[in-house]
Amino acid sequence: MKLKRGKPKVKKVLTTCCWCDKRIGENQEMFALGCKKRPGVDISKYEGGVMPVTIVTIEKTIWAVVPSSDSDARKEGKDFMFTLCSEECGWALKEALEEEKDIGDLLSSAELIIN
Ligand SMILES: [Zn+2]
Numbered sequence: 001m002k003l004k005r006g007k008p009k010v011k012k013v014l015t016t017c018c019w020c021d022k023r024i025g026e027n028q029e030m031f032a033l034g035c036k037k038r039p040g041v042d043i044s045k046y047e048g049g050v051m052p053v054t055i056v057t058i059e060k061t062i063w064a065v066v067p068s069s070d071s072d073a074r075k076e077g078k079d080f081m082f083t084l085c086s087e088e089c090g091w092a093l094k095e096a097l098e099e100e101k102d103i104g105d106l107l108s109s110a111e112l113i114i115n
Contacts, residue, residue, distance in 0.1 A: 007061055013050050017064040017085035019093045024085050030115040034078035034099075035064070043079060044069070051080055053103065055096050062093075071081050072099045087112065 004049040008016075015024050024030060037043060043051060046066040054061045064080040067073040073081065084090045097110060098105050 007052075010048075010050055010052060010065060012076050012085050013063045013065050013090075016083060017089050018064070018082045019084055019089035022085045024083065028085070029086060030046055031084040032113045032115070033082040033084060033093055034073070034076075034113050035082070035097075035110045036108045037079040038104060041106055046080075053082075053106075055100055056102070057099055059095060081097050083109050084112075087114070 016022070017024060043066055048068040050063045050068060051066050052061050053064050062082065064082050066080045067078070082093060084093065094110055094112065097107060
């Protein structure tokens with residue numbers, strides 16, 4: 001089997017803070033940044049998997065989870081989501097995303113979700 005270098009599994013992305021790389025335990029509070037894509041942006045090839053998002057300002061590629069097109073998350077307008085360990089990481093990520101020009105073409109809005 002050929003390994004796709006650098007591409008993490010969905011489960012790993014869902015249990016790791018995309019901002020500070022901290023592992024999120026099962027009993028820990030979970031935070032997510034739910035993002036709505038711009039109309040016309042095609043992310044269908046990432047559906048049911050993970051999507052790389054490069055943040056040039058911090059020279060880092062982070063991973064977003066893209067729910068399948070028939071999922072509740074997508075129906076609620078959350079086209080992709082970032083997993084976060086804390087509110088602080090959530091705000092830091094949101095701020096970084098807002099500074100990125102390339103991401104501005106992809107992202108229409110982002111909302112911090114606290115579970
Ligand atoms: Zn974090």
